[in-house]
Amino acid sequence: MKRKLRKTPFILLGFFLLLWLVGISLGEPTRVLEQAKSICLECIGIG
Amino acid sequence: MQTIRKLVQAVWVFLINGFWGFPITGNLYQGPLKIICSPGLNCYSCPAATTYCPIGSLQQLLLSVRFSLQTGHYYIGTYVLASMGLLGASFGRFICGWACPFGLVQELLYKIPTRKYSVPVALNWFKYLFLLVFVVILPLLLVDQFGLGKPWFCKYICPAGTLEAGIPMVFLIPDLRTTIGFLYLNKICILTGVIIWSVLASRPFCRTMCPLGAFYALFNRVSLIKLDLDKEACTNCKACHKVCPVEIRFNETPGSGECINCMKCMTDACDFDAIFVNVAGYRLARTGKSRPVSARQS
Ligand code: SF4
Numbered sequence: 001m002k003r004k005l006r007k008t009p010f011i012l013l014g015f016f017l018l019l020w021l022v023g024i025s026l027g028e029p030t031r032v033l034e035q036a037k038s039i040c041l042e043c044i045g046i047g
Numbered sequence: 048m049q050t051i052r053k054l055v056q057a058v059w060v061f062l063i064n065g066f067w068g069f070p071i072t073g074n075l076y077q078g079p080l081k082i083i084c085s086p087g088l089n090c091y092s093c094p095a096a097t098t099y100c101p102i103g104s105l106q107q108l109l110l111s112v113r114f115s116l117q118t119g120h121y122y123i124g125t126y127v128l129a130s131m132g133l134l135g136a137s138f139g140r141f142i143c144g145w146a147c148p149f150g151l152v153q154e155l156l157y158k159i160p161t162r163k164y165s166v167p168v169a170l171n172w173f174k175y176l177f178l179l180v181f182v183v184i185l186p187l188l189l190v191d192q193f194g195l196g197k198p199w200f201c202k203y204i205c206p207a208g209t210l211e212a213g214i215p216m217v218f219l220i221p222d223l224r225t226t227i228g229f230l231y232l233n234k235i236c237i238l239t240g241v242i243i244w245s246v247l248a249s250r251p252f253c254r255t256m257c258p259l260g261a262f263y264a265l266f267n268r269v270s271l272i273k274l275d276l277d278k279e280a281c282t283n284c285k286a287c288h289k290v291c292p293v294e295i296r297f298n299e300t301p302g303s304g305e306c307i308n309c310m311k312c313m314t315d316a317c318d319f320d321a322i323f324v325n326v327a328g329y330r331l332a333r334t335g336k337s338r339p340v341s342a343r344q345s
């Protein structure tokens with residue numbers, strides 16, 4: 001069995017990179033930052 | 048190698064929990080680094096956390112998808128899912144073995160000398176259920192009159208959140224103590240159960256409950272960096288079976304989603320150089336030399 005450069009990881013990385021850029025263009029990081037800056041009461045167990 | 052791994056794990060704990068000003072500010076870190084995805088499970092409400100937790104953020108975005116669309120936004124989890132995907136496609140479950148704070152906690156607990164037990168293989172499937180049901184389906188579908196769901200995994204299960212945020216935040220902000228009720232006690236019970244289980248069995252949370260581990264497991268066979276088996280070099284001596292902390296028979300199931308890529312089998316067991324790190328199809332030799340697998344086999 002001969003092995004050579006595996007393409008699958010690059011295809012996956014390309015796909016997720018594209019998705020990541022789409023997320024950024026939709027302004028999602030701002031929302032993520034807003035959430036992560038505030039205390040998540042559910043995470044603590046009181047919300 | 049295992050000492051190096053412990054050091055790397057410790058470095059990651061401090062990198063993603065690097066805000067030590069919280070006793071002075073009396074609050075969690077609120078700076079711009081929180082736009083970065085934590086590779087391992089690490090609650091973003093931990094007062095020292097410097098990054099966001101992918102599982103927590105994904106639920107928060109999914110539970111408010113309707114509300115967000117109604118208000119003209121498209122916050123549907125794309126950025127978070129893509130960040131998780133980039134990490135998974137690059138490293139698979141190397142993250143579990145090398146960069147997850149809650150994984151390290153379990154490993155340290157397992158060092159407590161007691162009788163040890165194995166984890167029934169059938170329980171491994173539960174982590175995929177936690178990912179699908181508690182992280183995706185329930186937050187997305189069970190909504191109130193305003194179209195908002197709940198972060199089910201964070202709210203009812205996550206022991207990492209209880210340990211890293213629930214306990215410290217209640218000490219840090221005394222007002223929170225008055226709101227403690229059933230939910231808090233439920234989470235404390237789950238955390239206690241996981242702690243006891245981690246003393247008795249190796250990494251039980253990672254193997255049976257962790258939704259992030261389940262997500263990365265999907266990439267373990269195809270990730271850019273993965274552990275691989277040289278079938279021709281393997282003598283089937285089964286030495287690798289004996290050292291594995293998650294009870295995998297590596298030479299029978301190379302690329303298994305259960306493997307946390309701790310490399311113990313490669314460095315502490317296999318005398319035949321049959322287990323190796325495969326980077327995009329190229330063997331990363333122990334000597335540090337990199338050469339194509341095809342060249343080795345020709
Ligand atoms: S199979 Fe090897 S690398 Fe994977 S968890 Fe077991 S000992 Fe670690």
Ligand code: SF4
Pocket residue numbers: 280281282283284285286287288297298316317318319320321322
């Ligand atoms: S220790 Fe090495 S040679 Fe022995 S069974 Fe495992 S992979 Fe094969």
